Amino acid sequence: MDNLFIRKLSYFGSLNESDRAALRHIDCRAREVKAHHELIREGDPPGPFLIFLKGWGARSKLVRNGQRQIVGLLMPGDSCDLHANAVAEMDHSIGTLTASTVATINRAELDQLLEDHPKVLRALYVSQLIDEGICRAWIVGMGRRSSRERLAHLMCELYMRGQNVGLADENQMSLPLTQELLADTLGLTSVHINRVLRDLRADQVMDIRHGALEINDASLLTRIAGFDENYLHRRLNQPQAVAGVLR
Amino acid sequence: MDNLFIRKLSYFGSLNESDRAALRHIDCRAREVKAHHELIREGDPPGPFLIFLKGWGARSKLVRNGQRQIVGLLMPGDSCDLHANAVAEMDHSIGTLTASTVATINRAELDQLLEDHPKVLRALYVSQLIDEGICRAWIVGMGRRSSRERLAHLMCELYMRGQNVGLADENQMSLPLTQELLADTLGLTSVHINRVLRDLRADQVMDIRHGALEINDASLLTRIAGFDENYLHRRLNQPQAVAGVLR
DNA sequence: CGGTCCGTTGAGTTTAATCAAGAAACGTGG
DNA sequence: CCACGTTTCTTGATTAAACTCAACGGACCG
Numbered sequence: 001m002d003n004l005f006i007r008k009l010s011y012f013g014s015l016n017e018s019d020r021a022a023l024r025h026i027d028c029r030a031r032e033v034k035a036h037h038e039l040i041r042e043g044d045p046p047g048p049f050l051i052f053l054k055g056w057g058a059r060s061k062l063v064r065n066g067q068r069q070i071v072g073l074l075m076p077g078d079s080c081d082l083h084a085n086a087v088a089e090m091d092h093s094i095g096t097l098t099a100s101t102v103a104t105i106n107r108a109e110l111d112q113l114l115e116d117h118p119k120v121l122r123a124l125y126v127s128q129l130i131d132e133g134i135c136r137a138w139i140v141g142m143g144r145r146s147s148r149e150r151l152a153h154l155m156c157e158l159y160m161r162g163q164n165v166g167l168a169d170e171n172q173m174s175l176p177l178t179q180e181l182l183a184d185t186l187g188l189t190s191v192h193i194n195r196v197l198r199d200l201r202a203d204q205v206m207d208i209r210h211g212a213l214e215i216n217d218a219s220l221l222t223r224i225a226g227f228d229e230n231y232l233h234r235r236l237n238q239p240q241a242v243a244g245v246l247r
Numbered sequence: 248m249d250n251l252f253i254r255k256l257s258y259f260g261s262l263n264e265s266d267r268a269a270l271r272h273i274d275c276r277a278r279e280v281k282a283h284h285e286l287i288r289e290g291d292p293p294g295p296f297l298i299f300l301k302g303w304g305a306r307s308k309l310v311r312n313g314q315r316q317i318v319g320l321l322m323p324g325d326s327c328d329l330h331a332n333a334v335a336e337m338d339h340s341i342g343t344l345t346a347s348t349v350a351t352i353n354r355a356e357l358d359q360l361l362e363d364h365p366k367v368l369r370a371l372y373v374s375q376l377i378d379e380g381i382c383r384a385w386i387v388g389m390g391r392r393s394s395r396e397r398l399a400h401l402m403c404e405l406y407m408r409g410q411n412v413g414l415a416d417e418n419q420m421s422l423p424l425t426q427e428l429l430a431d432t433l434g435l436t437s438v439h440i441n442r443v444l445r446d447l448r449a450d451q452v453m454d455i456r457h458g459a460l461e462i463n464d465a466s467l468l469t470r471i472a473g474f475d476e477n478y479l480h481r482r483l484n485q486p487q488a489v490a491g492v493l494r
Numbered sequence: 495c496g497g498t499c500c501g502t503t504g505a506g507t508t509t510a511a512t513c514a515a516g517a518a519a520c521g522t523g524g
Numbered sequence: 525c526c527a528c529g530t531t532t533c534t535t536g537a538t539t540a541a542a543c544t545c546a547a548c549g550g551a552c553c554g
Contacts, residue, residue, distance in 0.1 A: 061387050064473050069390040071383040083376050091475055092383065118365045125372040129330050132375065135382035136318040136339065140308050142389035143316040143434025147542070178500065187390025192542055194502060210551095226311050228338055394510070425532065439510055441534060457519090 003027060004077030004165050005051045005103075012130075013123030022117050026051060029103040035176075038095040039102065046082035046090050049110045053077075055100025056176050060184065061092040070185040072135070073158065077165050079127070081110075098176045137228075142187050145226070147196050150186050152225035155206060155213055160229075175213040182208075250274060251324030251412050252298045252350075259377075260370030269364050273298060276350040282423075285342040286349065293329035293337050296357045300324075302347025303423050307431065308339040317432040319382070320405065324412050326374070328357075345423045384475075389434050392473070394443050397433050399472035402453060402460055407476075422460040429455075447471075 002010070006023045009015060015023075030053055033039065039050060042062060057074035071092055074080070080094060084107055096102070105113075114121040137157070141150045158175065162168035179197065180190040188196075201207045205221050207214045215221055222229070249257070253270045256262060262270075277300055280286065286297060289309060304321035318339055321327070327341060331354055343349070352360075361368040384404070388397045405422065409415035426444065427437040435443075448454045452468050454461045462468055469476070 059383070061383075063387065063391045067391045069387045071386045081376055083373060087380065091380065114369065115365070118362070118368065121365065121368055121372060122361065125368060125375060126330060128372060128375045128379065129328055132379045132382055133334065133338065135379055135386065136306070136308075139318045139382065139385050139389060139434075140310065140316045142386060143431075144310045144314045179502095180500080184390075187386075189543060190501085191503090191544080195542095198502080426534095427532075436511055437533085438512080438535090441532095442510095445534080 003053055005053065005079060008077040008165075009120065009123040009127060012126035013119050015117075015119050015123065019117045019120050022113055023120065026103045026105065027053075029105060030101050031103075033096050033100045033102050035096055035099050038093055039104075040082060040090055040094045042090055042093045044090045045084070046087055047084045047107050049079065049081050049105040049107075050094065051077075051079045051103040051105070053101040053103055055102075056097040057094060057100060057102075058097055058181070058185075059092050059094050068184045069187065070181065072131075073185065075158075075161055075165055075167065079124075081124070081128075097181070147186070147188055147192060148199065149225055150188075151182065151193065151196050151200070152205070152221050153227055154182070154186060155215070156222055156225045156227040159213065159215065171215045171218065173213045174211060175208060176211050177208070179208075250300050252300065252326060255324040255412075256367065256370040256374060259373035260366050262364075262366050262370065266364045266367050269360055270367065273350045273352065274300075276352060277348050278351070280343050280347045280349050282343055282346050285340055286351075287329060287337055287341045289337055289340045291337045292331070293334055294331045294354050296326065296328050296352040296354070297341065298324075298326045298350040298352070300348040300350055302349075303344040304341060304347060304349075305344055305428070305432075306339050306341050315431045316434065317428065318385075319378075320432065322405075322408055322412055322414065326371075328371070328375075344428070394433070394435055394439060395446065396472055397435075398429065398440065398443050398447070399452070399468050400474055401429070401433060402462070403469055403472045403474040406460065406462065418462045418465065420460045421458060422455060423458050424455070426455075 002020060002024070003026070005026065006015075006020055009023070010020075033055075035055075039057070040046070040048075052074045054076050057078075058070050059072035059074070059080065060068055060070045062068055072080075074094075082090065082094075114124070134157070137153075141153050145153060159168055159173055162173045167173055177185070178190075179193045182188075183190040183193045186193070197208060203220075204216045205224065206216055221227075249267060249271070250273070252273065253262075253267055256270070257267075280302075282302075286304070287293070287295075299321045301323050304325075305317050306319035306321070306327065307315050307317045309315055319327075321341075329337065329341075361371070381404070384400075388400050392400060406415055406420055409420045414420055424432070425437075426440045429435075430437040430440045433440070444455060450467075451463045452471065453463055468474075
């Protein structure tokens with residue numbers, strides 16, 4: 001069975017057997033990484049291509065006053081291209097949130113792979129378009145949504161992404177985010193997250209406890225979030241996700 | 248002389264003469280569009296590939312309560328790939344801010360072009376990586392920067408991007424953004440933008456008047472913004488920009 | 495069993511939003 | 525080139541959302 005990264009790319013472009021075979025070599029590069037380990041630090045020279053095969057990661061940036069902003073959450077199957085020509089040094093860090101399996105491909109190998117397999121490049125390009133869609137959705141949230149809406153929206157997004165990679169159960173998903181990490185993701189403080197979460201719990205909408213998201217009223221949650229299923233949903237061409245729990 | 252889109256892609260990948268020739272056909276597709284015209288509306292089926300050859304555009308999204316969030320600003324040379332398989336319908340609109348020259352390439356033609364010219368695909372992919380970098384920088388700003396820092400940061404970004412496409416003079420640049428548009432870009436209100444702008448003007452840092460940005464103290468501006476020149480700068484491999492006015 | 499990290503709550507403060515009103519700039523047709 | 529309507533900018537007063545500071549309870553871990 002192909003790994004989640006290959007399966008994800010397969011949704012985004014028609015890969016032939018040779019393409020898949022090339023991608024399967026990635027598994028040899030996989031290594032185990034402990035939780036809360038920095039894979040790439042802000043200021044490092046970029047270069048490699050990272051793939052999360054198992055576990056969660058985050059892209060984060062520190063700002064002057066010591067605050068942190070998480071600019072992306074990585075789930076199994078997600079990748080980051082730290083393109084060397086694009087930027088002289090990393091403007092953000094990438095680290096694990098949980099114990100993870102991560103594959104690292106160096107620049108030269110990736111270049112060769114993409115040159116030999118244009119369909120993989122094509123799929124990677126589409127995958128990149130979707131990542132940007134997620135970024136833009138975050139921008140909308142941070143700019144124009146209240147803290148309650150924002151938290152609800154993030155949970156919808158993560159639950160849906162989790163569904164697409166088989167991480168989500170019915171109305172529940174493992175979610176290794178402390179209130180502080182949620183705060184750094186949503187541009188709020190952990191104290192405020194705590195209060196918002198308390199209200200959502202009291203309203204029987206959802207809860208986050210013991211490292212797990214629990215959705216009590218999916219329909220209400222999506223309504224609070226103003227979640228546009230379209231923005232992530234059908235991107236994956238997975239009808240079962242469309243008909244999933246979040247309706 | 249190649250158009251700005253071709254020149255931009257040339258920075259991101261080595262294009263040969265055949266690649267450039269293919270891209271030059273784009274010019275035939277150019278059409279003039281009036282200011283404040285919607286090219287693609289939220290909810291429309293996606294599909295085409297848009298290139299701004301002249302003028303400014305914006306990607307924007309409306310949220311429930313009628314508020315608007317701008318999720319991207321488009322300058323000459325910038326493109327948007329409204330990929331059809333990625334999403335069932337547009338989750339945001341794209342419109343012009345000024346009178347513009349815009350080229351539209353339909354999906355089939357683009358697919359053919361990218362298949363025939365893998366180097367163009369490669370360059371487009373890198374261009375996409377950089378766009379995502381800009382998005383992530385916006386997320387950092389909206390999450391963790393004050394209104395003053397945020398406005399300063401946006402001006403640094405736009406000035407630098409303007410420099411790269413020859414839109415910026417020494418310490419000055421045409422900037423067709425009303426205070427309301429700035430507010431919708433930064434997730435603030437126009438009233439608040441007005442006050443922040445008044446303070447920056449009073450502090451002799453910068454000003455926006457008569458549709459133009461004027462930078463009075465570039466060094467102070469970048470310090471207020473916490474502007475990381477690296478995140479956009481060297482991406483373009485343009486040493487002259489690195490040594491540019493914003494130091 | 496003690497330490498550390500995480501979650502919880504209250505009180506007071508700050509930032510930016512809202513509401514409202516008037517001035518300036520812009521655009522368009524006469 | 526002017527007159528008029530509209531958009532944009534400006535300012536003040538008030539309100540709301542989220543932050544800060546501080547303290548304590550609970551969970552997890554070695």
